[in-house]
Amino acid sequence: MEKMSLRALNEKESGRILDISSGRALGKHLAEMGFDPGSIATVINKGSSGLMVIEIKGCCRVAISTEIAEKITVEKILKE
Amino acid sequence: MEKKGKMPTIALCGNPNTGKSTIFNALTGSSQKIGNWPGATVEKKWGKLLAKHSKGKGAAKIVDLPGTYSLSAYTKEELIARNFVVEDKPDVVIDVVDASNLERNLYLSVQLKELGANVVIALNMMDIARRRGYEIDVNGLSGLIGCPVVPLVADREEGLAELIEVSLLASEGKLASREISVNYGKDLGEEIGSLAEHVSRHAAPLAQKYGAHWVAVKILENDAEIMAKVNSQDRDICDEKLIEFVKEAEERLGEPVDIRIASLRYGFINGIVKSVLKKSPEERIIRSDSIDRLLINPLIGIPVFLLIMYAMFQGVFLLGAPLVELVEAFIGIVSVVAKGALEATNAPAWLSELVLVALIEGVGNVLIFLPNILLLFLGIAILEDTGYMARAAFVMNRIMQKIGLHGKSFISLVLGFGCSVPAVMAARTLKNEDDRLMTILVSPLVPCAARMEVFVFLAGAFFAPSVAGQAVFSLMLLSFVLIAVMGILFRKFLASGERQPFVMELPPYNMPTLKGLFFHMWGRAKMFVQKAGTFIFLVALIMWFLAGNPSGVEYGSAESYIGIAGRAIAPLFAPLGFGWEESVALLFGFLAKEVVISAFGILYGAVDEGLLTDTLAVVWTPLQAYVFMVFTLVYMPCFATVAVIRQETGSWKWAAFSAAYSCVLAWVVSLAVLTAGTLLGY
Numbered sequence: 001m002e003k004m005s006l007r008a009l010n011e012k013e014s015g016r017i018l019d020i021s022s023g024r025a026l027g028k029h030l031a032e033m034g035f036d037p038g039s040i041a042t043v044i045n046k047g048s049s050g051l052m053v054i055e056i057k058g059c060c061r062v063a064i065s066t067e068i069a070e071k072i073t074v075e076k077i078l079k080e
Numbered sequence: 081m082e083k084k085g086k087m088p089t090i091a092l093c094g095n096p097n098t099g100k101s102t103i104f105n106a107l108t109g110s111s112q113k114i115g116n117w118p119g120a121t122v123e124k125k126w127g128k129l130l131a132k133h134s135k136g137k138g139a140a141k142i143v144d145l146p147g148t149y150s151l152s153a154y155t156k157e158e159l160i161a162r163n164f165v166v167e168d169k170p171d172v173v174i175d176v177v178d179a180s181n182l183e184r185n186l187y188l189s190v191q192l193k194e195l196g197a198n199v200v201i202a203l204n205m206m207d208i209a210r211r212r213g214y215e216i217d218v219n220g221l222s223g224l225i226g227c228p229v230v231p232l233v234a235d236r237e238e239g240l241a242e243l244i245e246v247s248l249l250a251s252e253g254k255l256a257s258r259e260i261s262v263n264y265g266k267d268l269g270e271e272i273g274s275l276a277e278h279v280s281r282h283a284a285p286l287a288q289k290y291g292a293h294w295v296a297v298k299i300l301e302n303d304a305e306i307m308a309k310v311n312s313q314d315r316d317i318c319d320e321k322l323i324e325f326v327k328e329a330e331e332r333l334g335e336p337v338d339i340r341i342a343s344l345r346y347g348f349i350n351g352i353v354k355s356v357l358k359k360s361p362e363e364r365i366i367r368s369d370s371i372d373r374l375l376i377n378p379l380i381g382i383p384v385f386l387l388i389m390y391a392m393f394q395g396v397f398l399l400g401a402p403l404v405e406l407v408e409a410f411i412g413i414v415s416v417v418a419k420g421a422l423e424a425t426n427a428p429a430w431l432s433e434l435v436l437v438a439l440i441e442g443v444g445n446v447l448i449f450l451p452n453i454l455l456l457f458l459g460i461a462i463l464e465d466t467g468y469m470a471r472a473a474f475v476m477n478r479i480m481q482k483i484g485l486h487g488k489s490f491i492s493l494v495l496g497f498g499c500s501v502p503a504v505m506a507a508r509t510l511k512n513e514d515d516r517l518m519t520i521l522v523s524p525l526v527p528c529a530a531r532m533e534v535f536v537f538l539a540g541a542f543f544a545p546s547v548a549g550q551a552v553f554s555l556m557l558l559s560f561v562l563i564a565v566m567g568i569l570f571r572k573f574l575a576s577g578e579r580q581p582f583v584m585e586l587p588p589y590n591m592p593t594l595k596g597l598f599f600h601m602w603g604r605a606k607m608f609v610q611k612a613g614t615f616i617f618l619v620a621l622i623m624w625f626l627a628g629n630p631s632g633v634e635y636g637s638a639e640s641y642i643g644i645a646g647r648a649i650a651p652l653f654a655p656l657g658f659g660w661e662e663s664v665a666l667l668f669g670f671l672a673k674e675v676v677i678s679a680f681g682i683l684y685g686a687v688d689e690g691l692l693t694d695t696l697a698v699v700w701t702p703l704q705a706y707v708f709m710v711f712t713l714v715y716m717p718c719f720a721t722v723a724v725i726r727q728e729t730g731s732w733k734w735a736a737f738s739a740a741y742s743c744v745l746a747w748v749v750s751l752a753v754l755t756a757g758t759l760l761g762y
Contacts, residue, residue, distance in 0.1 A: 022581070025154060027338070027339055028152065028154070028301070028338040029583065030583065031339045031343060032149055032152060032154075032187060032342050033149055033585070034184045036339065036342045045369075045372060045376060049474065049478045050478055050481070051474055051477055053372065053586060056184070058359075059180065059181045059184065060184050061368070061586040061587075062583065063470075063474050064584075065581050065582035065583075068583065
């Protein structure tokens, strides 16, 4: 399994969230918005505006900055 | 009929974008009231259950809680929702859940259940879930989450009757509800257990009120509010001890406890969702994604955004123009009829002056632009209700960052076109204090509908129709430039470089309903109508009185009180070429920007019989008018905005600063425009 930051994933790639290493309150907020360890995140859109659109839990779309995406560690899910 | 005072309270709770306000509007109709939560500027909405819904089963009070993702007090909204559920103990909490986004939405439901609230789940957007091929076992969900679940399509009012019936039954305690318990695992469970024991021993009243288990979980989640409460109960436990305890627990568990708790709650939810939700194997690509491929792409998204804004303003003025003429004609008729009636009844001179000058010139001239204001708020409501506003913040993020603001500040700036008050309030979505302050200080520079009225009024008087639009547009460009310059300066001198990380949900695109748009538009525009009928009338009355006294003085002359006041401050404005009349208009404009028009109506309107705009065109050159418009654009936010800045920043210092800097800026920029214009030979 390949461990990497969420930021490093390409569009349409998915990863299982392992860990959030951002500051306290933000980490909890992210976890509550669905970025809790164990959830699957898929990169929907990786524009050049400093933001990424992530699909979380197979339904909702959340826009996060690339700085945050960098602090979320995922294990890449390989598509069969 | 139930006895008075026993009216049950039903609270509406739910994530943002779940159709909560649609349900609230359907339940309460026009009985709703809007205010602020005590001690905070978060919008509070409440109303009575409409009689057609309650069917003789007695009334109920409906309270709309702020939209939140959780009850963890990350934002003010969350804290308010939580405090209401915990402290006010509503008889029923209707939790609006988006059926097409079940897992994430149930997080809040689980938290509500953990709090011990009497929850009824309104499973909304069933149509969208069905369209996506989701099958939800409603009874199964109800059994597992331990409360009634009512499927709903709020847009079409499907299921609403059942929701009300179930909620009213629940308020009488006639429905079974079961406690649920999230499995926090062995080691974390032990930590919670020992802490709970500690709490019930040392802070018994708290344990009794909220449940020791809940308090223990909150402490482990680092909940400052609850920690402070425990703290105040028991001298033996101080913050440091609690923080120490959480730290130790974290060391024993080997990871941040709050994230682990969130994760375990989701684990619990996952178990429920797995057994009640069937997704068809082939999930369709959501249409929103393909639209987003265009709209949030920076190369296409920004031009599209500008196009949408351009279309909105064109729509406001083009569609508005014939309506404005209608209102104008109507006010003309009212004026003639009133004049006739006053003459026929031999009314005293002061009464006819009062009606014709203060009411018709003062308030009528402001009301003329009501169609524009309604259309503008309709445009903003469309941007919000379709889900586009979040995309606009997304594409503008980079630019906002460059000018010292935050992507989300952009929502404030767009709202600012309607009114600066909601714009300043919308800055609440920013958690970082610096980001919030920056946004609050610059958003009044966006020309609000009231200032727009002044511009349209003056541009119409001084410029040919073909140029008038460009004159107003140039003012908008100027405001953007000023926002950028001030944003960069403020960020450099007032704030730290640190900014709140960007996290924002992108709701799926949604076709707004006419009813929803109407409520949204009217909720905001109502204020303008009320303001014209009350506040502006009052100000017009005062100005009319000051212009006609002391007795014997020529009406509106330099010797009247208003003239004396104007002459006293006129030297300040002399370099800009304004006379005492303009100075007075600006002075009263602080009370509400529309008053600038009223002031001209009162000072010039009574002079001769012709149109006010024609009179003004004789007095001023176009350049003077334009400089006056520039000053009106920038100078001091109106009274209501200053008050809301004081509220939002919690200090008079920033309110005063906002007023002061904008006056200085207005003066400097106006002088620059005047000088440049004169040099260019205008």
